[in-house]
Amino acid sequence: MTLRPSGRRSARxxxxxxxxxxxxxxxxxxxxxxxxxxxxxMPASRIPANQELGSYRVEPFMQRAARVQMFYDATEAGxxxxxxxxxxxxxxGPIPAVGAPGPFRIQRVVIRVGTTTVGIxxxxxxxxxxxxxxxxxxxxxxxxxDQGSIVPEPWGxxxxxxxxxxxxxxxxxxxxxxxxxxDMSVDGNDIDGRGHALVDAAIGSGGAVxxxxxxxxxxxxxxxxxxxxxxxxxxxHAPGGVHSIHGTNLGANAPVFAIxxxxxxxxxxxxLPLPVPGTSCTIYTSWDIILPLQxxxxxxxxxxxxxxxxxxxxxxxFQHVTLYEQLVSYVPGANPxxxxxxxxxTVQLGTLTPPNPGFYAVSHSADAFASVADDTxxxxxxxxxxxx
Numbered sequence: 001m002t003l004r005p006s007g008r009r010s011a012r013x014x015x016x017x018x019x020x021x022x023x024x025x026x027x028x029x030x031x032x033x034x035x036x037x038x039x040x041x042m043p044a045s046r047i048p049a050n051q052e053l054g055s056y057r058v059e060p061f062m063q064r065a066a067r068v069q070m071f072y073d074a075t076e077a078g079x080x081x082x083x084x085x086x087x088x089x090x091x092x093g094p095i096p097a098v099g100a101p102g103p104f105r106i107q108r109v110v111i112r113v114g115t116t117t118v119g120i121x122x123x124x125x126x127x128x129x130x131x132x133x134x135x136x137x138x139x140x141x142x143x144x145x146d147q148g149s150i151v152p153e154p155w156g157x158x159x160x161x162x163x164x165x166x167x168x169x170x171x172x173x174x175x176x177x178x179x180x181x182x183d184m185s186v187d188g189n190d191i192d193g194r195g196h197a198l199v200d201a202a203i204g205s206g207g208a209v210x211x212x213x214x215x216x217x218x219x220x221x222x223x224x225x226x227x228x229x230x231x232x233x234x235x236x237h238a239p240g241g242v243h244s245i246h247g248t249n250l251g252a253n254a255p256v257f258a259i260x261x262x263x264x265x266x267x268x269x270x271x272l273p274l275p276v277p278g279t280s281c282t283i284y285t286s287w288d289i290i291l292p293l294q295x296x297x298x299x300x301x302x303x304x305x306x307x308x309x310x311x312x313x314x315x316x317x318f319q320h321v322t323l324y325e326q327l328v329s330y331v332p333g334a335n336p337x338x339x340x341x342x343x344x345x346t347v348q349l350g351t352l353t354p355p356n357p358g359f360y361a362v363s364h365s366a367d368a369f370a371s372v373a374d375d376t377x378x379x380x381x382x383x384x385x386x387x388x
Contacts, residue, residue, distance in 0.1 A: 037085075038387050043359040043380035044078040046202040052152045053202040053382055056092035058365070059375075060186040061143065061162075061197035065368040067186075069128055070381050071121055071179035073358030081173045082387040084113060084136075087182070088163040090382050091146035091153040092198040099194035102144040103161070107188025108368075111137040113170055117178040120207065120352060121360050122314030123242040123373040125183070128362060133183055136166035145195030153200065155384045169388060179358070182383070187368035204357050204378035208241035208314070211350030217273070219342040220281035222251045222299070222334045229342040231327045234303050238350035239321075240314030241376055244304045245291070247342050251331035254340075256293040256301055260310060261286030264324040264344065279335040284344035285324035295329060304365075304374055311372045316352055323347040 041047040060066035074080040112133035121128040143161030146153060156163035174180050191197055219229035227249045235243030245258040264272050267286035274283040293301050293308055301308060310325075312318055327342040334340050359380035364370035 040078040040082060040385045040387055042072045042078060042383040042385065043076040043202055043357065045076060045357050046380060047382065052092055052200050053380070055201045055203040055379070056198040057201045057361070057363075057379060057381060058198060059363045060184055061189065061199060062191065062193070063186065063365055064189050064192060065187050066363060066365055067125065067368050067370050068184050068361060068363040069121065069125060070182040070184070070383065071116075071360040072380070073179055074174040076357055076359045076380065077174060077180045082385075083169045083171050084166065084385050085169050085388055086163060086165040086386045087111075088156040088384040090155050090162065090200050091157055091196065092200040093146045093153045093196070094148040094151055095146060095196050097145070097148045098196065099145070102195055103142045104145065104189065104191040104195065104197070106141045106143070106186055108185075109137060109139065109141045109164070110135065110185040111164055112183040113172070114181050115172060115174050115178055116181050117175050119177055120240055120314045120354055121179075121362050121376065122240045123311040123362060123376050124313070125362065125371055125373065127313070129181065130178070133181060134170050136168065136170055137164045143197070145191070145197050148196065179360070185368040200382035202359070202380040202382070204355055204359060204380065206353040206355040207360055207378045208236045208238040208352055208376055209350045210241065211237040211320075211348045213237050213243070213345060213347045215343050215345050217282065217284055217344045219249075220279060220335070220340055221249065222331050222340055229327060229329065229340050231325060231342040231345045233325065233345055233347060235309070235374070236376065237347050239312045239316065239318035239352040241350075242309050242311045242373055243347070244308045244374070245310065245325055245327070245345070246301045246303045246305060246308060247327045248300050250295045250299045250301065250327060250329040250342070251334065251340060252295065252297050252299050254295045254299065254329040254331050256295050256327055256329045258291040258293055258308065259285055259287050259326045259328060260289035260291070261324045262288050264346070276337060276339065276341065279337060281335065281339065281341040283326070283341065285326050301327065309372055309374055312349060314352060318349055319351050321349045323349070
């Protein structure tokens with residue numbers, strides 16, 4: 001046997017050992033990084049393993065433009081503290097594929113995240129934020145509609161078009177009694193109803209609980225033999241809710257004012273109801289809030305027309321308050337005053353309770369950067385948030 005110097009033998013043996021040690025360290029580092037990245041599924045109490053949530057939302061991806069604020073308390077977020085790096089939605093399906101197959105392009109998506117101490121979100125977007133949010137995505141996006149073949153639909157949708165990577169990690173600590181907030185604006189979406197883009201969601205209870213609204217008395221007409229002007233309301237008549245005032249027979253393209261009052265018995269100008277001299281019209285409500293509107297060519301103020309929304313603050317002392325509403329249009333020649341009054345709308349506001357479970361949503365279905373929502377409710381968008 002030929003003996004070799006021990007030092008040279010040790011040097012040669014150390015080379016593969018060193019490579020093995022470095023490989024182990026590299027694999028350990030990769031495994032550590034993979035383990036550190038986790039997923040939170042919201043709303044945590046409702047996300048099932050093999051089925052969808054039982055409800056859906058058309059905002060934001062079924063609209064040309066929309067704004068949505070999503071709220072999850074610590075229980076529904078799945079953690080009180082985390083560092084978020086991206087988020088994914090999923091469609092509500094399966095439904096038959098219809099219309100254009102996509103892709104659909106959105107000119108601009110803005111996503112802001114953070115927390116709020118507000119206990120019950122209301123219809124005014126800014127009032128729902130106790131401090132500024134962090135912008136994590138601002139740019140164009142492309143997505144494909146629901147393919148209608150898988151239950152549940154995949155997170156992120158086809159080609160991951162419903163996944164939004166954040167431009168920076170954001171540290172989130174949900175305050176006691178508060179919420180994790182996602183504020184999302186979609187502007188210039190070219191889907192235009194041509195494909196299915198319903199977002200999976202759950203529905204809970206609480207928040208703004210609708211009251212009642214009814215019409216009474218009689219309006220007057222634009223012409224002697226014409227139909228009387230009428231008023232109606234749609235939406236959630238409650239604190240924390242928003243309802244739209246609309247009406248008919250107000251005069252083609254006429255300027256219209258929605259009058260909201262706290263009394264139908266007394267106004268600053270006299271007792272109510274007050275007949276308008278020289279006409280068959282009557283004033284039924286005090287003039288405490290006045291909203292300028294516009295009738296269309298058919299003499300109608302459409303449901304949910306711009307500016308027609310009455311947002312009731314999410315404050316409990318507005319519960320069971322009664323409001324009186326009336327429309328008045330300016331139509332020269334209709335009578336000596338050129339004013340046409342609708343009948344009276346009585347709105348008895350409902351109640352306000354904390355959402356149960358702890359998720360909620362506030363949205364506008366036509367304006368990406370609206371300041372006031374046209375819908376509020378205990379909706380929980382299906383959301384997957386990647387954390388590190």
